[in-house]
Amino acid sequence: MQKRLFCALPLAATLLLLGCNPTYNWRDYSSPDAPYRIMFPAKPATHTRAVDLDGMQVEMTMTAAEVEGVMFAVGTGVAPDPARAQAAVAAMKTALVRNIGAKVEHESAAAAAGADSAIDIDAVGNANGQPMKLRGHFAAHGKRFYQVIVMGRATAMTPEHTDQFISSFTLL
Structure with missing residues (x-):
């Protein structure tokens, strides 16, 4: 009887571990094209596109991950000069x-x-009939500018995850 129990324990532990899939799987991320590091709650994807920021045309790179309807993202771009980066x-x-x-x-x-x-902000609003929340950190350093945001359904955003993401942002 003890031998069967001894053999069943590793099998039970393995099945339990296979069933565990953490929703938030935090990982360190260093941008390959901008000097920053941050902890993402899931594997991020990156894309770059042209945007208009009050008449300034720039290429902006956005790296983001979504967990349970909440978007965790870092956007960055380069302005022609430091004053326009602040703008x-x-x-x-x-x-x-x-x-x-x-x-x-x-x-x-x-x-x-x-x-x-x-600048740090907290904002509330609606999108597609859903109450939304936005927490953002916006920064400029030299010609480069950054947006670090968490945005999603108000009920899905927790201060713990939001704080962990935004506070992990570091300029290198």
């Missing part, structure tokens, strides 16, 4: 808030190591 920060913030018909509940100048300027 891009304001334009990105405005565009994202507008996309979900949101109202900014909280906005503050942020301390960000290595950044020339940074």
Whole structure:
């Protein structure tokens, strides 16, 4: 009897581990084209496209992962000069808030190591009839600008995961 129990325990443990699939599978990510690091909650995908930021045409690279209807993303681009990079920060913030018909509940100048300027916001709105939440960190350093956002259904966003993602962002 003890021998059968001894043999069944490893099998039970293996089956239990196979059934475990963590929803949030945090991983360190270093951008190959911009000087930053961050922890993503799932394997991110990256794409680049041309965007208009208040009349400034730039190539913006977005790296993002979605977990349970919540998007975790970092966008970055290069402006012609540092002043326009800071203007891009304001334009990105405005565009994202507008996309979900949101109202900014909280906005503050942020301390960000290595950044020339940074803004943090919390906003709420609606998209497709769903209450949405946006938490963003927007920064400029030299000619480069960054947006670090968590956006999704208000009920799906947790402060723990949002804080972990945004606080893990580091300029290199």
